[in-house]
Amino acid sequence: MPAALRPFRMLAATVVASLTVTGCQAMDDAATALDRSDLVNDLAARMDEALVGTWTAEYQLAGGGAASIAQTRKPLRSSYTWPDGKITVTQDALTRCETAAGRTACTVLPPVATAGTPSVPVYAEAAERGLVTPPGVIRLLTDAALDSDATVTQSDTTVAGRPATCVDVRHTAGDFTACVTNEGVLGSFAGSLAGRATELTLSRWTETVDPAAFEPPPGAGVTDRRTTS
Numbered sequence: 001m002p003a004a005l006r007p008f009r010m011l012a013a014t015v016v017a018s019l020t021v022t023g024c025q026a027m028d029d030a031a032t033a034l035d036r037s038d039l040v041n042d043l044a045a046r047m048d049e050a051l052v053g054t055w056t057a058e059y060q061l062a063g064g065g066a067a068s069i070a071q072t073r074k075p076l077r078s079s080y081t082w083p084d085g086k087i088t089v090t091q092d093a094l095t096r097c098e099t100a101a102g103r104t105a106c107t108v109l110p111p112v113a114t115a116g117t118p119s120v121p122v123y124a125e126a127a128e129r130g131l132v133t134p135p136g137v138i139r140l141l142t143d144a145a146l147d148s149d150a151t152v153t154q155s156d157t158t159v160a161g162r163p164a165t166c167v168d169v170r171h172t173a174g175d176f177t178a179c180v181t182n183e184g185v186l187g188s189f190a191g192s193l194a195g196r197a198t199e200l201t202l203s204r205w206t207e208t209v210d211p212a213a214f215e216p217p218p219g220a221g222v223t224d225r226r227t228t229s
Helices: 006-050 120-128 134-146
Strands: 055-061 066-072 077-082 085-089 094-100 103-109 151-159 162-170 176-181 186-193 196-206 221-224
Touching: 006 134, 006 151, 006 162, 006 176, 134 162, 134 176, 134 186, 151 176, 151 186, 162 186
Parallel strands: 103 221
Antiparallel strands: 055 066, 055 196, 066 077, 077 085, 085 094, 094 103, 151 162, 162 176, 176 186, 186 196
16 A cells, blocks of 8 residues: 555544444443333333222331331222321312321312322322322333433342332432332332432232221321212
């Protein structure tokens, strides 16, 4: 090869190499984003499917408190309980209970629009009380899937004897770690929800539900504010 042409040949080789590396990097980045999206979407879909099942999940809260989520498919109803309160949604009513100074007071309200299915305000209220709800985590997972700058690390573990998939999410909207069991039940969560640091871990899960889960706590004062015709 003539010496005069050698620099141009070397330059062309360098450009080709640069384009090849850049192209591969772009493909790798796209694959990484797709993998991340597939992972968090799979967990969100798993939790969403579990929302129409029948099960009871008991949780240990940071600081020693306990909480629980119970739901049945037929009839469609659900109950969210935390140390100082409870929300129950059935086809007949929405019941809110609060405990203060050792006394529990419950208010029975008309059912939500979709009978037996908790509404967004119900989920938001539970979150404000420190109870992480599946829909709240589904929203966080969906936001992470849409964030191209999010860093998602996967791991597998066992929570309350149930195999679970965990994701550690780092992004500008807020960092969090969540584990979801193979059944689609929230296994654990640590992060910020409704503007407050929240942490819980599944302690027990069963496919049966005690009917008392949808009743006011024993000894509670009950005020029925449903209108009657």
